[in-house]
Amino acid sequence: MKLSPRLNAINQLITEPYTHIWDCCCDHGFLGAHLLQKGMAETVHFVDSVPSICQQLENKLARFSPPMQNLSSPQWQVHCADAATLKLADCAQQLVIIAGVGGELCSKLLAGLLEHNAPLDFDIIVCPVHEQFQLRQFLITKGLRLVSEQIVEDKQRYYEVLHLSRHAKQPLTSTGKMWDLKLAAHQHYLGKTIKHYQQRSRSITHPALQAYLKIQQDTPLT
Structure with a gap:
């Protein structure tokens, strides 16, 4: 199979x-x-x-x-x-x-x-x-x-x-350090992950949310 x-x-x-x-x-x-x-x-x-x-x-x-x-x-x-x-x-x-x-x-x-x-x-x-x-x-x-x-x-x-x-x-x-935000799949996955922690924590200070937002902010798309 x-x-x-x-x-x-x-x-x-x-x-x-x-x-x-x-x-x-x-x-x-x-x-x-x-x-x-x-x-x-x-x-x-x-x-x-x-x-x-x-x-x-x-x-x-x-x-x-x-x-x-x-x-x-x-x-x-x-x-x-x-x-x-x-x-x-x-x-x-x-x-x-x-x-x-x-x-x-x-x-x-x-x-x-x-x-x-x-x-x-x-x-x-x-x-x-x-x-x-x-x-x-x-x-x-x-x-x-x-x-x-x-x-x-x-x-x-x-x-x-x-x-x-x-x-x-x-x-x-x-x-992780495997992110390549030039790839649509990685952008989508990161966005879903951030949304998950935003809904779950209701707080910008949640360590996971802060960490994933930092990837989004620090990683150039071009």
Whole structure:
């Protein structure tokens, strides 16, 4: 199945294979299945907390990608679990992906993951459906740094895709540095974001509103 623009943006960030990829809140498992087909990990883990989703996904994977007996580790595993409680593998080269949930839930899941896997170093890709500012602030407090960031338009909605690591060179900021206001999509997304915080806060002193207004004021359109 063809990936949506949002999922394909995540897919294109993964150019080198990992030992383990954890596709959390995987829903129908489209992204994880695509990464499995591309051979981007020794094991792709599909994680969701809904038992019916996990069972359907396991049946589908068993049908289209049956386990190969000559491998030392399984090509895929399905975990019916709260992603916040996951114990990752005790090895390097791991990637955790969280997409399709709000920034608040994403923060809670990552707080648990980081706490339960404190000695481990792993990459993270997040793509929240909203509350990007709050999520970015949380990520900054956890010492995560930026590999890359981008704005993706998908079915007239806008998403921020963040690739993160503790060892990346770029600092993460609360609003991002990926804005190009010569692009109509970026102008539209910024305008919608400002309007959201204007309606929500009723105060020009709201830190998120101030930060996004500053982008609008400081970024030339030509």
